[in-house]
Amino acid sequence: MKDAAKRAARIAERSTAMRLLARGGYAANGAVHVLIGVIVLVIAFGGRGESDQAGAFAAIAAAPAGFVALWALAVMLAGLGVWQLFDGLLAARSSTPAKWGVRLSRWGQAVVFLSLAGLAVSVALGARPDPDETAEDASRGALTIPGGVVVLFLVGAGIAIGGIVFAVMGVRRSFRDKLTLPEGRLGRVVVALGAVGFVAKGVALLIVGILLLVAAVRLDPETAGGLDGAIKALLEMFLGPLAVGLVGAGFVAYGVFCFFRARYAWLDGP
Secondary structure (H helix, E strand, O other): OHHHHHHHHHHHHOOHHHHHHHHHHHHHHHHHHHHHHHHHHHHHOOOOOOOOHHHHHHHHHHOOOHHHHHHHHHHHHHHHHHHHHHHHHHHOOOOOHHHHHHHHHHHHHHHHHHHHHHHHHHHHOOOOOOHHHHHHHHHHHHHOOOOHHHHHHHHHHHHHHHHHHHHHHHHHOHHHHHEOOOOHHHHHHHHHHHHHHHHHHHHHHHHHHHHHHHHHHHOOHHHOOOHHHHHHHHHOOOOHHHHHHHHHHHHHHHHHHHHHHHHHEOOOOO
16 A cells, blocks of 8 residues: 555656646745745835735735736645655655655645645635734644643744754755756856845744744743744844845845746656
8 A cells, every 4th residue: 555655656746747836836936935025125125014925925916817826826836735745755765764854854845835825825715814913823822731832942943943954055055956957157046046045034934933932931922923023023133124135135036046946946756
């Protein structure tokens, strides 16, 4: 049964349709990050906006044919999420810790992309979710149950570590292993965009994780927040507008990198 499931996953993963959806998912992720980056830049210069995925989807919904665009994004993001599920299933052919780490990483990415697809669908259907409010409600609920403080602390630590990993990948440019980079100047441009983008996204995730850690330590769910909360927290720091502007530019760079990733991502699978 297990071998049959892997054979089915391998066939699905290597199908032309699934690969096209996966590449489309990277492009869709790029569009979302470019929009988030633009909103963050607007905030850095004194404007207002929701600097998170929900805000980006709301901006798309407000545009002409936004309903159609949201559904297209949702399908492509879901396709990438399913491809990551299959890739995770096939990544570990043994029970060694290293292989299981790869498998869990793939499945974690699958959850992210499938969640983004679900968020796009909800906005397309007229919902206006507030990730910061959701984070606060989830934190408040966690703090009311036995062991909830520990759970909230571990979640915050996990997100913070994820942010550090993103930043390290940007500094070390280790994301190059996931791409078949073109030669010459174009390849160097793609690497530079990825380096800046991964560091910026890592900083944002690190702040989100710290907010959750503070909420756990202070037993204060009001402290918790999502990406929009992280940008607001960064804005209140010394040279906050400059820092927020750099993060916004980094998100735009990451989004453009994702467009290139849609073309050059290595999808051969195991």
